[in-house]
Amino acid sequence: MTSPAWGVLPKLNTLDKVPRPFLIGVAGGTASGKSTVCSKIMEQLGQNFLLENNSMVTIISQDSFYRDLTQEEHKRALKGLYNFDHPDAFDADLMLTTLKDLIAGKRVELPAYDYVLHKRSPSSCTIINSSDVVLFEGILVFYFPEIRDLFNMRLFVDTDPDIRLSRRVLKDIEERGRELDQILNQYVQLVKPAFEEFCLPTKKYADVIIPRGADNVVAIDLIVQHIQELMRPSKTSRRSRNNSDSIVERPH
Numbered sequence: 001m002t003s004p005a006w007g008v009l010p011k012l013n014t015l016d017k018v019p020r021p022f023l024i025g026v027a028g029g030t031a032s033g034k035s036t037v038c039s040k041i042m043e044q045l046g047q048n049f050l051l052e053n054n055s056m057v058t059i060i061s062q063d064s065f066y067r068d069l070t071q072e073e074h075k076r077a078l079k080g081l082y083n084f085d086h087p088d089a090f091d092a093d094l095m096l097t098t099l100k101d102l103i104a105g106k107r108v109e110l111p112a113y114d115y116v117l118h119k120r121s122p123s124s125c126t127i128i129n130s131s132d133v134v135l136f137e138g139i140l141v142f143y144f145p146e147i148r149d150l151f152n153m154r155l156f157v158d159t160d161p162d163i164r165l166s167r168r169v170l171k172d173i174e175e176r177g178r179e180l181d182q183i184l185n186q187y188v189q190l191v192k193p194a195f196e197e198f199c200l201p202t203k204k205y206a207d208v209i210i211p212r213g214a215d216n217v218v219a220i221d222l223i224v225q226h227i228q229e230l231m232r233p234s235k236t237s238r239r240s241r242n243n244s245d246s247i248v249e250r251p252h
């Protein structure tokens with residue numbers, strides 16, 4: 001293979017290594033199963049590959065990057081009238097810095113998000129040391145171009161909207177103590193229109209679309225196999241990559 005192949009590897013310092021951490025973006029509508037898919041990928045990588053190699057997988061939620069609300073915004077949030085599905089609801093700068101820090105091998109601190117209080121809870125912070133694989137999941141992880149470009153693999157969880165709504169209703173009642181009329185009002189007025197305007201158009205950036213989310217065991221198995229293949233050391237040649245579209249064999 002001659003020079004043209006090198007052009008698809010702009011982010012790699014050395015062709016002997018896949019990026020570490022290997023950063024995977026997982027987008028999809030609310031309650032599509034993003035977290036569940038991430039947990040399955042993590043579980044399977046742990047079972048099949050990472051234990052042998054003493055490596056680590058980390059899942060990060062975009063929800064940790066919701067902006068702090070003003071008093072007025074907080075009042076609206078309590079009534080289900082604040083738009084948490086709009087890109088402006090997120091601190092995109094902090095998201096970018098955090099991901100860049102992780103890529104640089106730095107330790108990062110992530111506050112858990114409290115959906116009842118509508119704010120981050122610094123008391124339950126997760127400290128993330130360097131990992132081999134980082135799964136970053138959220139409704140708008142592919143929305144911001146600079147963030148989107150950091151991913152080495154992009155997945156979109158594509159689940160039927162009726163199923164998502166029914167899961168969302170249950171989740172909001174059981175885990176977030178919300179009332180049905182407020183949940184449905186927020187969904188119809190804010191969640192659904194924002195999904196159509198901001199989240200769904202990012203599906204085109206995905207390397208792999210996963211219909212039916214975590215039910216799709218074949219898709220998840222193939223994704224896990226692909227990650228294992230990319231990360232496995234090879235004696236004769238090593239596959240080097242920037243994203244799934246540009247896997248090339250190392251020139252001999």
Ligand SMILES: Nc1ncnc2c1ncn2[C@@H]1O[C@H](COP(=O)(O)OP(=O)(O)O)[C@@H](O)[C@H]1O
Pocket residue numbers: 028029030031032033034035036037167171212213214215
């Ligand atoms: N394939 C599935 N079958 C049944 N329930 C599921 C499935 N995937 C997710 N769920 C449930 O739906 C809810 C939302 O799933 P979750 O993974 O948290 O979605 P997201 O991270 O996209 O918001 C959770 O209660 C989860 O247990």
Ligand SMILES: Nc1ccn([C@@H]2O[C@H](COP(=O)(O)O)[C@@H](O)[C@H]2O)c(=O)n1
Pocket residue numbers: 029030031034063066077084085114115116117118119138139191
């Ligand atoms: N205080 C908040 C913050 C977010 N939401 C909703 O969460 C959804 C994103 O999380 P998923 O796990 O479902 O992807 C998003 O649709 C927001 O409407 C909220 O209701 N309250």
